[in-house]
Amino acid sequence: MPSSKDQHNPKPTSTFREREGERPGNINVVAIFDIGKTNKKFFLLNEQYKIVLERSAQFPETVDEDGFACDDVELLSSWVKETIREIISLPGYNVKGINFSAYGASFVLVGEDGKPVAPLYNYLKPYDPVLQENFYKTYGGEMKIAVATASPVLGNLNSGMQLYRLKNENPLLFEKVQYALHLPQYISYLITGKTYAEITSIGCHTGLWNFAARMYHDWVYAEEIDQKFPPVLRSNATIEITLDGHTIKSGIGLHDSSSALIPYLACFSEPFVLLSTGTWCISLNPFNNDPLTEEELKQDCLCYLEYHGRPVKASRLFAGNEHEQQVKRLAAHFNVPVEYFQDVAFSNVLFDQVKERNRNETVSTGLHASAFVSRGLEQFDRYEDAYHQLIADIIAQQKISTSLILSDRKVSRIFVDGGFAKNPVYMNMLANAFPSMEIFAASVSQATAIGAALAIHADWNTQGIPGDMVELKYYSITR
Structure with a gap:
């Protein structure tokens, strides 16, 4: 996995901007990270849901082991941690909560040391047609899986297929994965240190969730991929955390x-x-x-x-x-x-x-x-x-x-x-x-x-x- 240090001008340029007419006055706010494919955004919202401060950044992409462009998870992780540290130290804002939204169909694969062991694979990467055919032949055909999981056949856009590919094409790397976290839950993990799965990320054309049974599809258990998933927590749950002496309620992230x-x-x-x-x-x-x-x-x-x-x-x-x-x-x-x-x-x-x-x-x-x-x-x-x-x-x-x-x-x-x-x-x-x-x-x-x-x-x-x-x-x- 290429390091962000190898990228030209890897440091993202971003600055905080207060909204005109809004000045800090020890107001209660919630901090929100909104991670898109192109723009990574951060907001502070007051109790009337007005944006009082915002930040936006773009990062240079890196490439995976096949040379396919993907988001640089190291740069993204550093930016999230630095941003929240800066925000906590800003005067005039009383950060009461924090939550996260991010694009779907993307896993961050975390090892035993809590750090990513693989690139943040791009869901636009072409899927091996032979491997895809083998998967659907094994588990009953494209339409049967698609109906059960409410997911059209979309290759890597079905994020569960990314894990199936990794297990079959790179089993040694797959073994190193302790948790597969959808991107919103990974961003939450960076702040809370807690690993959870969450239903809006699981249930967005991933091919993972059996909508009728309200559980992971049988193929997930058959491939033992469920062992890479942390417990499912309700989407509106919060975890009490302490950041630089401040007690904050943190969400676990949502699919955008x-x-x-x-x-x-x-x-x-x-x-x-x-x-x-x-x-x-x-x-x-x-x-x-x-x-x-x-x-x-x-x-x-x-x-x-x-x-x-x-x-x-x-x-x-x-x-x-x-x-x-x-x-x-x-x-x-x-x-x-x-x-x-x-x-x-x-x-x-x-x-x-x-x-x-x-x-x-x-x-x-x-x-x-x-x-x-x-x-x-x-x-x-x-x-x-x-x-x-x-x-x-x-x-x-x-x-x-x-x-x-x-x-x-x-x-x-x-x-x-x-x-x-x-x-x-x-x-x-x-x-x-x-x-x-x-x-x-x-x-x-x-x-x-x-x-x-x-x-x-x-x-x-x-x-x-x-x-x-x-x-x-x-x-x-x-x-």
Whole structure:
């Protein structure tokens, strides 16, 4: 494993920044580490869930033994420890709690000395097809495992498969592993010295968890991989720790997607779907507990476990990526800047033209590119015409994708967050695609961090949960 010392300029550059208008005054705060693939963030939140201090850092990557790029676990560990030491010594802040969120599908493999014995393997690394075929042949086939674990077949994105690979390809290294900790729980371990497993990390397309039996899948025991896992602790549990003479309640960490859902669950009791938009547009329904079917899995559905342990049925659409590629194509054709779409207003006239054009077309499922990819741009006189067609084609697929996880239960609202929530063309067309529902553009500043803080609210906060954490903008049907 290459050392971080071998990297050019390995020291991350990051500084604390107080939010304008917020000054320390011996206020009670919670400290949150939010570890993303690109940005590593740290926040202090006051009891009203306002960010009073933040820090962000990026690290140079290292490589694993095969030369594949991955996060440098040594740099990450040092940054976490240094950051919390600095924070504890800052005047004016009374740190009452600490919690962690991080990306999923990633294990830190810890040896008997408590230190990592292997790289933080990248979940994007290609999986050996022969080894994968052998695994599914041994344990009943891809669909049988996928249905039981609510996990589409995703190679290293099924984090359990990373441990299966290590055991079969490098058994000597596997023997050195005392604990396999999902990344959120490893970050917690750095501060608390305690090792636990946690259900939102176990239950996010890992291939490890049998959703019906509510325990690890049989293959985990057959391969004796369960022996590498510490005990499972509830997601909102805290451990009392002492740092530099300060007594603090520490959480055990959460998977970031599940953490980002918590502010919505805290603020809204009426059933809703959260449509989280970015590169992937993921529809999350916390009120649909029906087991995944084979047909749903074939259409890229999966399940998460939210922090109370309840299944959250989800469907995925690669719409953000398609949008990114197609606006480049539009920019080149119409000779405008790539970001020109940001200035396009929704037009009822153009929308009516799109509906007429699409009247007799068959919509492909979200596993394929939308119809726009094969449309010739010469048929459109203006950028605005073509852009309305692009969004209409994406929304046609989004309707299929989101409908997969609605079920027969009454869901009255769809909350859209992320990039498309700021897009009036997208939001107006989505409202027309779901005329029986209320459609809202929603925003929560740093939802993942706030979710991690909310998970342990009772252990650090003396106030109630504020009702204004989620900002909403309503979009009605266009007549």
